[in-house]
Amino acid sequence: MTSPISLTLSPTTHDLGGFRVRRVLPQKARAMVGPFIFVDEFGPAQLDIGRDLGVRPHPHIGLATVTYLFDGAIDHRDSLGTFQTIRPGEVNLMTAGSGIVHSERSPPAEMARGAAMFGMQTWLALPDALEDAEPAFENVGADALPRIEDTGVSARIIMGTLWGQSAPTTCHSPTIYADVMLGAGGSAPIDSEADERAVMLVDGDGALDGIPLEPYRLYLIAPGSKPRIDSITGGRAMLLGGGAFGSERHIWWNFVGSTNERIRAAADRWNAGDFPMVPGDDEEFIPIPEVPLTRGRT
Structure with a gap:
């Protein structure tokens, strides 16, 4: 019997003091899955009372960030003047294009009880025609995202079209993204015929066509395969x-x-202070580290 899994990627785990971040993309073995060029899973964890997530203002170019939470809340601010508290089941899509700066903080009410941390942050590479697009931001509420219900299964479509329904979230290139919740004995087909597909188990147990999945690993589905997850x-x-x-x-x-020259120019802009500020969060920033944790083909 042919395996539905073509490649398995193990995460690199970073302990950020109170919670862990597990990164499965990018890797030498695989740079991207569809437009996904960066995939982080964080938590589950609860920070100490009074502690802020505290991601200070930092820049992006050439990508769109997608933040999706299972638990907790995050205050997002950016250089467009956006302020948005993201909560579980919602999606924040921030399109960097030619350049944007943002910060991510814990809401005061979360800090007062010990902020919960559990969710996903992914980056989508922008196609050539949109690398220099104007920056943009959108939040799509949980009620606006299609929910597929079946016996033992509840799936929320975050981006793209799956199981005959489409999310309203902007897609800059063909994209699929879904949160699949399985009850005891639950099962669902992965019916998408997208060029590239992958699955990550984030809680409980699961299997693809009977092959057990280990938490936080990324399993690439073989082209043409239509497995069931259960x-x-x-x-x-x-x-x-x-x-x-x-x-x-x-x-x-x-x-x-698309080029190293674009990246070097962006680094020079950040070092020179030529990116815009974040209104309401402009007193500190993240400097470029000597050895970044995120490195790929540069």
């Missing part, structure tokens, strides 16, 4: 992917680009 006692998995990206992308620190 669970014995209950689980939760993220399905992601989309069209194969048409051109090479480089990634370094918070920058994605």
Whole structure:
């Protein structure tokens, strides 16, 4: 019997003092899955009372960030003047284009009881025609995202079209992204025919066509395969992917680009203070580290 899994990627885990971040993309073995060029899972964890997530203002170019929470809340601010508290089941899509700066903080009410931390942050590479697009931001509420209900299964479509329904979230290139919640004995087909697809188990137990999934690993689904995902006692998995990206992308620190020259220019702009400020959060920033945690083909 042919395996539905073509490649398995193990995460690199970073302990940020109170919670862990597990990064499965980018890796040498695989740079992208569809437009997804960066995939982080964080938590579950609860910060000490009074502690702020405290991600200070930092820049991006050439990508769109997608933040999706299972638990907790995050205050997003950006250089467009956006202020948005993101909560579980919603999606924040921030399109960097030619350049944007943002910060991510814990809301005061969360800090007062110990901020919960559990969710996903992914980056989508922008196609050539949109690398220099005007920055943009959108929040799509949980009620606006299609929910697929079946016996033992509840799936929320975050981006793209799955199981015959489409999310209203902007897609800059062909993209699929879904939160699949399985009850005990639950099962669902992965019916998308996207060029590239992958699954990550984030809670409980799960399997693809009977092959057990280990938490936080990224399992790439073989082209043409239409496996079922199921669970014995209950689980939760993220399905992601989309069209194969048409051109090479480089990634370094918070920058994605079609050329290294674009990335070097963005780094020079940040060092020179030429990116816009974040209204309401303009007293500190993250300097470019000597050895960034995010490095790819540069």
